[in-house]
Structures are given as structure tokens and as C-alpha cells.
Amino acid sequence: MKAQIDENLPPALARSIDSIARVEGHEVVHVREFVSKGTKDLALFDEAIRRGISVHVTQDHHHRRPAEREAIARLGLTVFVLAKGWQTLGPYDFAARLLEWWPKMMQLAELTSAGSLFKIPHLRASSGRISPIKSTR
Template identity: 70%
Template structure:
């Protein structure tokens, strides 16, 4: 399965996770690998699907804006939003925490209906659960 990290996360983090996740045939890329910095979300989502991406990890809160939610559902992109608190972690702690969450993220993505959104809490994966963001429609 192919996943991407949004531009609000460092490209080096995508490369690091890719090196570990490829053992399970998962590919991890960064949006800057195929889109310019500042590309609007709706365009980015379209480009992502064209690149074979199925999972989008971000610190943006896409679920708050209806056009983005509709595009996520229509395109079948599964989005994982890092909850408030992730931005308070140091670079190394954020990397370690995301790597810790990665198996759960991939497992949920494999089992869920494409087009779903999930919130990833900033606490440790061993004591946290992913929560699905319900549609406001």
C-alpha cells in the first residue's frame, strides 16, 4: 500500500518510514516528491490518487472543510490527521511516535472503507487508539 506524508511533515521522515515499512510492501513518499510546495489540497488529493497513493498523513485538519471531505470520500483517499499535541513534540520524538503508530495506521487503512478520516492522538500508540472522524453530512 502506498502512503504519503503531507508537506507539514519533513520529507526525511517519509524516507525513514519508507525504509522500515517496505519490509511489509508499503511505500511511503512525501508530497513534495510529485507536487509543488503550497499545492492546494484538492489538487494535491487528485495528484496523489494519480500517483497510486491511498493513505495521506497530515497535521492539517481536512475534516473541517466540506470540499476537502467530499474530495477525500470521492477519491477514496484514507486520511490520518495528527491530533493537536503532535506539534509540541521535538523532531526526534515526532518521528519516533509516528513510527510507533505506523503499524496501527496501516492496519486500519487496510480494513477500513476508502475515503475515511481518522485522528491519531499524540500519546503513545501502546496506550492510544485511532478514532474515526464522523461525517458531518
């Protein structure tokens, strides 16, 4: 499975996770590897699908905008939104925590229908729970 890390997260995070995720046959890229800074989400999602990317990890709250939500569903992306508490973590804790959640995220992406959105809590994976983001309609 191929995943992308949004531009609101550091490229080094994508490289770090990619090194470990490849052991399980996954690939992780940062969006800045193939789009310019500030690229609109709709264009970013189209390009992701064109490149075979099926998972998008972000701190943006795409589920709040109908156009982005529709594009996620239409294109079949699985989106993981990091909850607000992630911003309180330092860079090492942030990377370690995301890496801790990564296997659960990839498993969920494989088991659920494409076009799904999920929220990842900033808690440790052993004590937190991934929750689906319901449609606002």
C-alpha cells in the same frame, strides 16, 4: 500500500518511515516529491490517486472543509490527521511516535472503507487509540 506525508511535515520523516515500511511491502513518499509547495489540497489529492497513493498523513484538519472532505470520500483516500499534541514533540520523539503508530495505521487503512478519516493521538500507541473523524454534516 502506498502512503504520502503532507508538506506540513518534513520530507526526512517520509524517507525514514519508508525505509522501515518497505519491509512490510508499503511505500511512503513526501508530497513535495511530485507537487510544488503550496499546491491546493484538491489538486494534491487528485495527483495522489493518479500515482496509486491511498493513504494521506497530515497535521491539517481536512475534515473541517466540505470540499476537501468530499474529495477524500470521492477519491477513496484514507486520511490520518495527527492531533494537536504532536506539535509539542521534538523531531526524534515525533518520528519515533509516528513509526510506533504506523503498523496500526496501515492495518486500519486496509480494513476500513476508502474515504475514511482518522485522528491519531500524540500518546504512545500502547496507551492511545485511533479514533474515526465523523462527518460534520
